[in-house]
Amino acid sequence: MKYLEKPIKEINDLLKKGTIKPIDLVEEAFERIESDKDLNAYITLNKEEALEKARELEGKEVDNLLFGIPIAIKDNILTKDLRTTAASHILDNFIPIYDATVVEKIKEKNMIIIGKTNMDEFAMGSSSRTSYFGAPKNPWNNNKISGGSSGGSATTIAARHVPFALGSDTGGSIRQPASYTGIVGMKPTYGRVSRYGVIAFASSLDQLGPMTQNVLNNALLLNVISGHDSHDMTSSHREVEDYTRLIGKDIKGKKIAVPKFLMSDIVDSEIIEKIESVIEMLKENGAVVDYVDMKYLDNAVTLYQIIAMGEASSNLARFDGIRYGLSAKDPKSHEDLYLETRREGFGKEVKRRIMVGSYLLSGDNAKTYYNKALSIRDDMATEFDKVFEKYDYVIGPTTTTTAYNLDDPMDDPSKSFMDDVLVIPVNMAGLPGLNIPVGFDKNHMPIGMHIIGNKFQEAEMYRLGSFIEKELDLDLNPKGGK
Amino acid sequence: MSKYIPTIGIEVHVELKTKTKIFSSSENGYGQMANSLVNEVDLGYPGTLPTLNEEVINLGIKAATILNCKIRKQMFFDRKNYFYPDNPKNYQITQNRTPIGYDGYVEIEDNGVKKKIYIEEMHIEEDTCKSTHRKDKTLLDFNRAGVPLIEIVTKPCMTSSHEAKLYLEKLKELLFYADVSDCKMEEGSMRADANVSIRKNESDPFGTKAEIKNIGSISNVGLSIEKEIERQTKLYDNGETFKEQTRRFDDKLGDTVLMRVKETGNDYRYFPEPDIPFVIITDEMIENVKKTIPMLPDERREVYKNLGVSDINTTKLVQNRSLSDYFNELLNEKINFQVASNLLLGDISAYLNKNEKLITDTTLSKDRFLELVKLMDDKTLTSKNLKDILDDILESDKSIKDIIKEKGIENITDDKEIREVIKTIIEANPESVNDYKNGHDRAIKFLMGQVMKETKGKVNPGLAMEILTEELK
Known part of the structure; x- marks a missing residue:
């Protein structure tokens, strides 16, 4: 049984003809997941309900490409009646009473939710090692991280368990793990996808996006999850386009900027070389590529920390043991309830970020740090605007290194932010960013290229992504054999 | 006479009369079963986001307009971060840096002397849930969580409890007439805090202030201010000082009680609410809201007086909005307005009170009322007659003349x-x-x-x- 690795259109045809049923896909997905249990990709599996849903779909018309297809959901996205933990002890008994808007949309298309994927606790981290449930492993090398915070989604996609997964990206959390595991990951424009029902980390940066094995699937899932949501005032009213429409189209004459900072010595030489070779290939195919200077890119991480931790300290205040989640036993007072619940429930990194964030917003610090960061962030967005006046894309590597070892030390708190130094500016400017696998390092660990587009130019980015995908024609199956 | 000059500032919270809550689609209601007007947003559930109720912005504009405030054209919301069980998200969405209204005033009249009470600012925010303490347990009712509020803050510009009471009465009347709030202090839809300090001379800096929180009636506002002035006077007279503090008014004691001494560095870690984009208020929005503002009490009093209505009747009419609204429909008629007001405030009011009805619940159409006023004015009907036929007038559609005939009232008018x-x-x-x-x-x-x-x-x-x-x- 190897249906799940077939192109989506073939699976769809087989479903339409009745050669296979949704339940065949669901059973196959669980077989794959169960044989890869040690990858620790999932926090909660939805087996019984998924099988039941598959049976339910048997009588129904196969009315769209994603009908009956298994999908994995990152565990910070609320699923009604299905445990949602954000990889935190404080929510490890939390059963939501409502579906996130994206989950509603996925259910409308009759996709089948297979389970909730592992991640960094509250999406705070870049290796998924802050998960209360232990880190997921990289399918290319089980001693390596699969990145974070959407590490579980990256693992399950790279390992070919399911064709679709949802991730969330606050400061690279879709694109960086996608790069480490050799998959396609899109962080859409801020506001393209509703955040309603996503456990907030940093509200002004969080965005959901698709993680898939190829560009077409990625665009198909973006088609489903995009659009204005009356429950999310920051979601855009802009009409949803068909994000697949430019896939496979020519790139001749397209203008590409490569910021020098992204190709500087902060990046491993092996990765630089790989990106350079892709740039050569693009030039040969008629693209115009210029190296450019861009201001503020080197400040992005600092600004990001201020904004993300400030917002997080407030967003995570609601976990107090009163209405849901973990609640400390026999508290002496309500203060005691807060202290005990949060001490027991939150992990070290989350506590650290709440404390730093609270400090950053305290008294005059709010002016010195948070408000100033917001204003420099505007400048950064303006800097990107300027580049996009002349160029269609900004490209560079997604990460400075390939995936590192699971047992690398975690004692340097700034390391986890520096892992995302190349992807964070995109969140700061609210732009879309796409990771495309472009090759491997000497240890055969995947290398990713980062394509940044102007606001709402996701379809254009898929054009370039699909072109690279087709030209390089890599074998991206960790077990080999495409 | 006290040898100190009191300085008083008042903060008022009023609940806005909207159909739904400020950030969710739950009904905004009072007196319902606990936790029946609640959804995941009101509970501060993970993943929930606020959606701003447009009605709230319109009522905010309305309140700002009637309080003579300038209106902020571009505003945002802020998060006020503090942990408390009645605060579902442990932050409250409010307006710290860009209050919708600022620099306004309310005019009061004290024995014929007019004075402006200056409004520093008024902002929009969400209400907390209601907590009830039972022995060692605290019960939470989230029906109130997310009810829209406006907080109206005066400058420290009042100098007596009497002025404070006049201000509150005037404020209440204005907000009630403009349909911003039902202003029921007993139900908590209007709540007042008073800041009180005293000083020797007007040239002295303000004295240390005490804030009296959540006072439940206008008369208690007056009483608590007097008690507070008394307390502070005694302290100063004895050469003592006190720390800035928060107090509450204890109904049973009839006095203020210390709640807490103000801690230094009370830090709410305000920052702009990232889940709500900037709100732009256009001139068109303001104009549209202005069109919905009915004639306000001061103008009504002026108009009634000019129509020959007695002072006492004018006051009484304006105290009863539904009667006043009814009366306003007659303003262009050529009738004896004193007779009309006597009718409304006399036997008709008695009937309405007895039957717990509003005038609009009766069959007394404008035309029938005009007929009645004329019959009373030309003395065709006596007040005794009126008592005999009032039920018929208010409960049937028959013309007054037919009713008179039916009842066999044939007055000798010759x-x-x-x-x-x-x-x-x-x-x-x-x-x-x-x-x-x-x-x-x-x-x-x-x-x-x-x-x-x-x-x-x-x-x-x-x-x-x-x-x-x-x-x-």
Whole structure:
């Protein structure tokens, strides 16, 4: 049984003809997941309900490409009646009473939710090692991280368990793990996808996006999850386009900027070389590529920390043991309830970020740090605007290194932010960013290229992504054999 | 007289009269079963986001307009971060840096002297949930969580409890008339905090202030301010000082009680609410809201007076918005407005109170009321007649004239006929006439009684009295 690795259109045809049923896909997905249990990709599996849903779909018309297809959901996205933990002890008994808007949309298309994927606790981290449930492993090398915070989604996609997964990206959390595991990951424009029902980390940066094995699937899932949501005032009213429409189209004459900072010595030489070779290939195919200077890119991480931790300290205040989640036993007072619940429930990194964030917003610090960061962030967005006046894309590597070892030390708190130094500016400017696998390092660990587009130019980015995908024609199956 | 000058500032929270809550689609209601008007947003559930209720912005604009405030054209919301069980997200969405209204005033009148009470700012925010303490347990009712509020903050510009009370009465009247809030202090839809300090001379800096929180009635605001001034005066007189503090008014004690001494560095870690984009208020929005503002109390009082309504009736009418609204429909008619107001405030009010109805719940259409006013004014109907037929007037659709006919009310309105009767009575009662002429006023009342007896009460007493007086000359 190897249906799940077939192109989506073939699976769809087989479903339409009745050669296979949704339940065949669901059973196959669980077989794959169960044989890869040690990858620790999932926090909660939805087996019984998924099988039941598959049976339910048997009588129904196969009315769209994603009908009956298994999908994995990152565990910070609320699923009604299905445990949602954000990889935190404080929510490890939390059963939501409502579906996130994206989950509603996925259910409308009759996709089948297979389970909730592992991640960094509250999406705070870049290796998924802050998960209360232990880190997921990289399918290319089980001693390596699969990145974070959407590490579980990256693992399950790279390992070919399911064709679709949802991730969330606050400061690279879709694109960086996608790069480490050799998959396609899109962080859409801020506001393209509703955040309603996503456990907030940093509200002004969080965005959901698709993680898939190829560009077409990625665009198909973006088609489903995009659009204005009356429950999310920051979601855009802009009409949803068909994000697949430019896939496979020519790139001749397209203008590409490569910021020098992204190709500087902060990046491993092996990765630089790989990106350079892709740039050569693009030039040969008629693209115009210029190296450019861009201001503020080197400040992005600092600004990001201020904004993300400030917002997080407030967003995570609601976990107090009163209405849901973990609640400390026999508290002496309500203060005691807060202290005990949060001490027991939150992990070290989350506590650290709440404390730093609270400090950053305290008294005059709010002016010195948070408000100033917001204003420099505007400048950064303006800097990107300027580049996009002349160029269609900004490209560079997604990460400075390939995936590192699971047992690398975690004692340097700034390391986890520096892992995302190349992807964070995109969140700061609210732009879309796409990771495309472009090759491997000497240890055969995947290398990713980062394509940044102007606001709402996701379809254009898929054009370039699909072109690279087709030209390089890599074998991206960790077990080999495409 | 106290030798200190009090300085008083008032903060008022009013709940806005909207259909739904400020950030969710839950109903905004009072007195319902606990936790029945609640959804995941009100509970501060993970993943929930606020959606701003447009009605709240419109009522905010309305309140700002009637309080003579400038309106902020571009505003945002802020998060006020603090942990408390009644605060579902452990932050409250409010407006710290860009309040919707600022630099306004409310005009009060104290013994004919007008004074402006200046409004520093007014902002929009969400209400917390309601906590009830039972022994060692605290019960939370989230029906109130997310009810829209505006907080109205005056400058420290009042100098007596009397002024504070006048301000609150005026504020309440304005917000109620503009349909911003129902302003029921007993239900908590209007709540007041008073900041009180005293100082020796006007040139001195303000004294240390005490804030009295959540006072439940206007009279208690007055009382608590007086008690606080008294307390501070005693302290200063004894050469003592005190720390800035928060107090509450204890109903049973009839005095203020210390809640907490203000901690230094109370830090709410305000920052702009990232889940709500900037709100742009256009001139068009403001104009549209202005069109919905009805005639306000001050103007009503002015208009009624100019129409010849007595001071007492004017005051009473404005105290009853539904009657005043009804009265306002008549302003272009040519009628005796004093008679009209007497009718509304007299027997009709008595009927409405007894039956717990509003005037709009009765069958008294504008045309029928005008007919009634004319019949009373030209003395076709006596007030005794009115009492007999009032139920019919207010409960049936028949014309007043038909009702009069049905009830067999045939008043003698012919002067000549009345004069004949009176002449007969004067002839038959020479002693009483004599008594009257000798200055015994009581005699005329006896003669009037005879007239009423003779006519079986069918003459208009006023008219009969006029003729009787003439005939006795």
